[in-house]
Amino acid sequence: MELKSLVNSFIVLLFLFFVVGIQNSVQGRLLSSVLKPHRNDAPAYARWLVSQNSWGVLNTISSDLGGAPFGNVVSFSDGLPNEGSGVPYFYLTTLDPTASNALKDQRSSLTISEYPLGTCGKRDPENPVCAKITLTGKLVVLDNKSEEAKLAKSNLFSKHPEMKGWPKDHNFQFFKLEMEDIFMINWFGGPKPLTVDEYLHYKQNNLALVQSDTI
Amino acid sequence: MELKSLVNSFIVLLFLFFVVGIQNSVQGRLLSSVLKPHRNDAPAYARWLVSQNSWGVLNTISSDLGGAPFGNVVSFSDGLPNEGSGVPYFYLTTLDPTASNALKDQRSSLTISEYPLGTCGKRDPENPVCAKITLTGKLVVLDNKSEEAKLAKSNLFSKHPEMKGWPKDHNFQFFKLEMEDIFMINWFGGPKPLTVDEYLHYKQNNLALVQSDTI
Numbered sequence: 001m002e003l004k005s006l007v008n009s010f011i012v013l014l015f016l017f018f019v020v021g022i023q024n025s026v027q028g029r030l031l032s033s034v035l036k037p038h039r040n041d042a043p044a045y046a047r048w049l050v051s052q053n054s055w056g057v058l059n060t061i062s063s064d065l066g067g068a069p070f071g072n073v074v075s076f077s078d079g080l081p082n083e084g085s086g087v088p089y090f091y092l093t094t095l096d097p098t099a100s101n102a103l104k105d106q107r108s109s110l111t112i113s114e115y116p117l118g119t120c121g122k123r124d125p126e127n128p129v130c131a132k133i134t135l136t137g138k139l140v141v142l143d144n145k146s147e148e149a150k151l152a153k154s155n156l157f158s159k160h161p162e163m164k165g166w167p168k169d170h171n172f173q174f175f176k177l178e179m180e181d182i183f184m185i186n187w188f189g190g191p192k193p194l195t196v197d198e199y200l201h202y203k204q205n206n207l208a209l210v211q212s213d214t215i
Numbered sequence: 216m217e218l219k220s221l222v223n224s225f226i227v228l229l230f231l232f233f234v235v236g237i238q239n240s241v242q243g244r245l246l247s248s249v250l251k252p253h254r255n256d257a258p259a260y261a262r263w264l265v266s267q268n269s270w271g272v273l274n275t276i277s278s279d280l281g282g283a284p285f286g287n288v289v290s291f292s293d294g295l296p297n298e299g300s301g302v303p304y305f306y307l308t309t310l311d312p313t314a315s316n317a318l319k320d321q322r323s324s325l326t327i328s329e330y331p332l333g334t335c336g337k338r339d340p341e342n343p344v345c346a347k348i349t350l351t352g353k354l355v356v357l358d359n360k361s362e363e364a365k366l367a368k369s370n371l372f373s374k375h376p377e378m379k380g381w382p383k384d385h386n387f388q389f390f391k392l393e394m395e396d397i398f399m400i401n402w403f404g405g406p407k408p409l410t411v412d413e414y415l416h417y418k419q420n421n422l423a424l425v426q427s428d429t430i
Contacts, residue, residue: 054340055328055330055340055341056272057271057272057274057286057326057328059272059274059283059284059285059286060284061282061284062351065324065351065395065396066322067276067322068322068323068324068351068352069274069275069276069284069285069286069322069323069324070274070284070324070349070351070398071272071274071284071286071324071325071326071349072326072347072349073326073327073328073330073340073341073347074340074341075339075340075341091341095405096400097398107281107282107283107284108283108284109283109284109285109286110286111272111286111287111288112288113270113272113288115270115288115331116330116331123377124290124375124377124378125269125270125288125289125290126270126288126289126290126306126375126378127377132287132288134285134286134287136277136280136283136285137283160339160341162338162339162342163339163341180280181280183285183312185311190310
């Protein structure tokens with residue numbers, strides 16, 4: 001009977017361990033998902049939004065479609081999360097309209113939502129408390145032999161490892177968005193005042209994530 | 216000792232029930248998440264993509280930003296999932312640039328990704344197997360007293376119940392995208408040929424979801 005008692009105790013312990021473990025992992029995920037910069041720290045919030053996201057919609061002017069604004073889903077990277085430069089780089093092929101549009105007309109914007117990060121609680125994606133950012137400027141192709149192309153490659157391939165294997169004959173090239181304007185809404189009361197300079201010179205290692213008081 | 220045995224058996228059963236229950240719920244979620252139309256059925260795939268998503272990026276021409284294409288995160292609805300008409304409706308205020316841009320220049324597009332639906336497996340958001348769609352056309356405001364405005368309201372408010380409480384003094388208005396072109400990639404080999412007519416006349420109650428063979 002000694003052995004049986006031991007087995008019983010073991011089963012009870014295992015059960016408790018299992019339940020507690022699951023609760024912790026769920027809680028851990030929820031806690032980390034609501035940590036974000038304070039809404040009043042516009043440069044920090046913008047950099048966090050760009051850094052955490054891996055994809056967005058890149059807009060160009062489509063001469064094929066009567067000059068219409070043409071949005072396209074793309075992957076981008078400014079570096080690994082919390083290590084980025086704030087400058088979005090892209091890996092595009094002219095087989096897709098966006099790159100060929102940009103080679104004719106550089107006017108462009110990149111739009112990113114906080115919604116898919118899961119940090120908006122149950123709010124509607126259009127609720128101003130669920131942040132959105134649009135970086136407007138020029139979409140320029142990088143000289144493949146430049147130092148910046150090496151940086152773009154490293155930023156992109158570290159965040160999007162699948163890109164390393166994309167077909168060579170598709171002539172993918174590195175592009176960057178040279179920003180001229182930033183539009184960001186992350187609360188009520190209209191867009192947050194934020195210049196490209198303030199955004200670019202924000203030191204991401206100052207980033208203090210706070211427990212959101214909004215969810 | 217009889218009672219002790221009974222308790223032991225109960226504990227073992229409870230443990231097994233718990234483990235099996237968790238496995239099933241995880242599996243159930245994964246199974247349902249990979250049900251989608253076959254990739255070769257372009258109208259079905261496009262309608263599914265629009266119907267399942269609740270938000271996208273709506274692009275207009277920004278006269279304030281030198282005619283740049285300006286993308287903006289918005290909520291939209293063509294109706295409840297699997298009951299929609301395929302026509303995206305929006306609830307916009309001119310306090311946000313998109314609506315005021317559209318009132319000056321109707322050229323517009325709506326871009327939607329499959330990625331946030333969670334049905335792309337571990338693929339990169341730019342992988343052509345992770346579908347993306349861009350509906351290009353004219354963004355028009357609806358006469359608030361029209362039948363179509365009633366339809367827009369019902370489609371939007373059923374999918375986005377939060378909208379019912381949005382502030383009256385923001386002058387939200389109903390808009391729709393009058394589609395002229397559809398660009399959709401949902402596999403290798405470039406955009407799927409798909410006309411607006413084929414898209415609009417697809418009967419969504421024919422929708423046969425298949426187990427994806429791609430994930």
